[in-house]
Amino acid sequence: MKPLDPRLLRRARGARVFLAASVVIGVASGVLIIGQAVLLAHGIAGVVLRGTAVGAVAWGLVAVVLGRALLVWAQEVVAQRAAAAVKSTLRRQVLEHSLKLGPVWLSGERSSALTTLLTKGLDDLDPYFARYLPQLVLASTVPAGVIGWMATGDLIAAGTVVVTLPLIPIFMVLIGWVTQARSRRRQHALAVLAHHFADVVGGLTTLKLFGRAKAQESAVRRVTDQHRAASMGSLRVAFLSSFALELLASLSVALVAVGVGLRLVDGKLGLETALMVLILAPEAYLPLRQVGMQFHASADGVAASEEVFRVLETPLPVRGERTDVPDLRVTPLQLYDVTVTYPGRTEPALEGFDLELHPGEVVALTGPSGAGKSTVLSVLLGFVTPDRGVVVAGGTAADEFDPAEWRRQFAWVPQSPGLRLGTVADNVRLSRPDATDAEVRTALTTAGAPDLPLNKQVGEQGHQLSGGQQRRVALARALLTEAPVLLLDEPTAGLDPTTEAAVIQSLGTTGKTILMIAHRPALIAAADRTVPVGTRELVNA
Ligand SMILES: Nc1ncnc2c1ncn2[C@@H]1O[C@H](COP(=O)(O)OP(=O)(O)OP(=O)(O)O)[C@@H](O)[C@H]1O
Numbered sequence: 001m002k003p004l005d006p007r008l009l010r011r012a013r014g015a016r017v018f019l020a021a022s023v024v025i026g027v028a029s030g031v032l033i034i035g036q037a038v039l040l041a042h043g044i045a046g047v048v049l050r051g052t053a054v055g056a057v058a059w060g061l062v063a064v065v066l067g068r069a070l071l072v073w074a075q076e077v078v079a080q081r082a083a084a085a086v087k088s089t090l091r092r093q094v095l096e097h098s099l100k101l102g103p104v105w106l107s108g109e110r111s112s113a114l115t116t117l118l119t120k121g122l123d124d125l126d127p128y129f130a131r132y133l134p135q136l137v138l139a140s141t142v143p144a145g146v147i148g149w150m151a152t153g154d155l156i157a158a159g160t161v162v163v164t165l166p167l168i169p170i171f172m173v174l175i176g177w178v179t180q181a182r183s184r185r186r187q188h189a190l191a192v193l194a195h196h197f198a199d200v201v202g203g204l205t206t207l208k209l210f211g212r213a214k215a216q217e218s219a220v221r222r223v224t225d226q227h228r229a230a231s232m233g234s235l236r237v238a239f240l241s242s243f244a245l246e247l248l249a250s251l252s253v254a255l256v257a258v259g260v261g262l263r264l265v266d267g268k269l270g271l272e273t274a275l276m277v278l279i280l281a282p283e284a285y286l287p288l289r290q291v292g293m294q295f296h297a298s299a300d301g302v303a304a305s306e307e308v309f310r311v312l313e314t315p316l317p318v319r320g321e322r323t324d325v326p327d328l329r330v331t332p333l334q335l336y337d338v339t340v341t342y343p344g345r346t347e348p349a350l351e352g353f354d355l356e357l358h359p360g361e362v363v364a365l366t367g368p369s370g371a372g373k374s375t376v377l378s379v380l381l382g383f384v385t386p387d388r389g390v391v392v393a394g395g396t397a398a399d400e401f402d403p404a405e406w407r408r409q410f411a412w413v414p415q416s417p418g419l420r421l422g423t424v425a426d427n428v429r430l431s432r433p434d435a436t437d438a439e440v441r442t443a444l445t446t447a448g449a450p451d452l453p454l455n456k457q458v459g460e461q462g463h464q465l466s467g468g469q470q471r472r473v474a475l476a477r478a479l480l481t482e483a484p485v486l487l488l489d490e491p492t493a494g495l496d497p498t499t500e501a502a503v504i505q506s507l508g509t510t511g512k513t514i515l516m517i518a519h520r521p522a523l524i525a526a527a528d529r530t531v532p533v534g535t536r537e538l539v540n541a
Contacts, residue, residue, distance in 0.1 A: 004136060005302065007309050011093065014085030018129065019137070021078045025071050026137040030145035032071070036064045037149075037279040045272035075134050083129035087122045090308050094118060100316050102383040104342075114311070116194040121187065121304035128298035128305075135294045139287040146284045153273040156263070157256050161284050164252035168245060168288040172295065175241040179295070182237055183303040186230040189223075196223045234299070245292040249285040256281040317385045320401045326394030328409045328513065329484040333357040333380075338389035340375050350375045353389070355531055357515055359484070362508065364518035364527035371534040373517040374415065377487045380515070382406055411483040413491055417474035419462030425454040427462075427473050431481045439480065446510065447475035448495065448503035468494035475503070479510065488516035492523055 008015045043057035098106055098114060106114070143165060151158035200207070200216050207213040260277050263269040269277075335355040341348040350372035357363060365373045378384040380391060382403045391398035398406055411431065419427050428440045435443075437454060444452055449472035462470040475491055491507070492500040504526040507514060518524045 004133070005305060008086070008305060011312070012086040012089045014082045014089060018078055018082030018133070022075065022134050022137040023141065025075050025078070025134070026141040029068065029071050029138060030142040032064050032067050033142060033283050034145060034149045034280070036061065037276050037283070039064065040279055041272050041276035044275055049271060076130065079130040079134060083126045086129065087125055090122060090305065091118050094308055094311050097312050097314070097316070101314060104378055104383045112195040112198040113191040116191055117304060117307050120190070121307065124301035124304050126301065127294065128301040132291070132294040132298035135287060135291045139291045142287045143284045146280050150277050150280050154260065154263070154269060154277045157260055157277045157281065160256050160259060161252070161281060164255060165284060165288065167248055167252070168285065168292065171244065171248060172292045175237065175292070176295065178237055179234070179299050182230070182234045183299040186234050186300060187303045187307060189227040189230040193223050193227045196220065242293050245289050249289045252285060253281050318399065319403055320399050322396070322401050323405045325401045325405045325409060326396070327484065328359065328393060330359055331394045332359065333485070334392045335376070335379070336390050336392065338379055338386045338391070340372070340379060340384055340386050350379070350533070353533065357513060359513050360511060362514040362516070362526065362528045364516055364524050364530045365533050366518060366524060366530050367533035373533045374489060376533060377412065377489065377515070377517070380487060381410060381412060409483055410485045410487055411478035411481040412487045413474045413478045413489060415489045417462055417470045419458050419465070419470055419473060421460050422458055423454065424452055424456045424458060424473055427458050428476045428480055431477045435480055440476070443476040443480040444472070446479050446506040447472045448499045448506065449473065449476065468499070471495065485513045485515065488514065490517055490519060492520060497522070
């Protein structure tokens with residue numbers, strides 16, 4: 001783990017401003033620390049040796065203490081603002097990058113891990129900014145100033161500090177290696193815990209139905225135990241290293257003090273200088289010791305930021321920039337020899353797939369489960385880049401077009417309808433916010449839901465609607481767009497035969513090109529033609 005990740009400075013302006021402000025505050029703190037030591041030594045020596053009054057020195061000390069308090073306050077304000085700004089910048093960047101990486105990249109386990117990372121995970125950056133970084137700046141400014149000033153009074157003491165001081169960073173690096181591995185393990189345990197909880201809560205109804213809800217207790221306990229063990233491991237290292245650093249610093253200060261004491265007794269050192277050196281010596285070690293301690297508090301935040309950079313550094317698929325996408329109302333669409341193998345898989349999900357889709361045609365993709373039908377739709381939408389083969393429209397490969405412009409030609413109804421909190425009308429209007437109530441109603445009627453009230457609440461994930469109603473709202477949403485091509489994943493699943501017949505009949509009258517995944521006989525019968533999908537083995541089977 002690097003003390004300061006340069007990527008953080010590169011990616012977040014807030015971090016750069018914060019670092020500059022911290023350096024100014026750090027230098028000012030160093031000056032005040034030296035000033036405080038000099039005033040104290042002067043005051044005490046004056047009283048002991050000359051019996052002078054401490055009035056002026058006392059006022060000076062009050063000013064120095066006030067100054068230091070002011071700097072601590074300023075540092076805290078700057079740190080909190082920087083943490084908030086950096087977190088918000090990183091969250092925005094990760095969200096934008098994830099959107100560009102597309103839904104296929106985001107699917108499954110990754111979405112809950114990303115949710116944890118962007119919420120609790122990044123909040124762990126607070127101690128990094130509020131405690132660790134300011135200490136790191138102090139550690140690189142204060143000791144140098146303090147040693148320099150000590151050297152003007154007592155070269156031997158300054159030399160002792162110079163020799164013993166590097167032991168602290170060396171020790172910290174050794175601890176850092178252990179901490180880094182443990183923090184990663186903790187972040188991983190947290191992500192597993194989040195994923196597991198999301199799964200259990202999401203599938204609670206199913207688990208209850210099959211009498212397996214109780215059995216989840218032990219699974220949740222096991223995952224929680226892993227998280228607890230990882231957290232306790234991190235804490236153990238943190239406590240042990242604080243103890244070791246504390247001991248190292250105390251022994252070093254004692255070494256300086258013994259030397260100063262002996263030289264004072266021998267008369268080689270004046271009382272004022274000796275006092276100044278003794279007061280300053282702990283201040284040379286303090287910032288480094290504190291860095292060691294704060295390092296642990298911030299390790300989780302750093303691990304989270306590394307995870308953020310891993311996402312941000314995931315290369316985006318090469319995107320075209322052409323905006324002159326041919327109008328698919330009149331231009332055929334072709335897929336040639338399309339082959340897709342998902343990352344981490346050895347078998348292709350789709351192999352050597354060919355398809356020609358003519359304007360106004362209704363084509364049904366058929367094939368067994370897992371044959372690659374949804375993958376065909378993902379390739380068409382540009383969510384998946386084929387390893388081989390190409391999608392062509394009007395003689396141009398689809399990947400030459402700007403993805404947003406390209407997707408304007410398509411309306412998509414995926415397997416899970418993806419409804420949001422709000423009313424039925426809000427959900428339908430998602431595809432065209434300026435649509436009137438009459439247009440929303442027409443779309444719902446075409447989708448086979450003429451009686452569904454527009455102001456009916458939908459609930460999160462469409463929970464307040466039946467499965468069939470959810471599908472029809474999603475279909476209406478797709479129909480509301482002006483896109484000439486409809487990509488439908490089992491559009492009539494969950495509908496009764498009468499409604500299904502009505503939906504099929506309405507779809508036929510839209511005049512749009514329709515490519516639909518179809519298992520149900522009524523849907524297959526309604527298509528102009530069917531295209532089987534499957535790897536060669538599946539098709540031949
Ligand atoms: N994001 C992904 N990462 C890895 N493998 C995937 C991913 N999406 C799909 N697959 C795999 O690719 C294969 C084809 O999946 P696809 O969803 O295209 O099939 P399908 O024909 O639509 O299936 P179904 O009819 O059950 O929906 C399957 O073996 C699936 O496990």
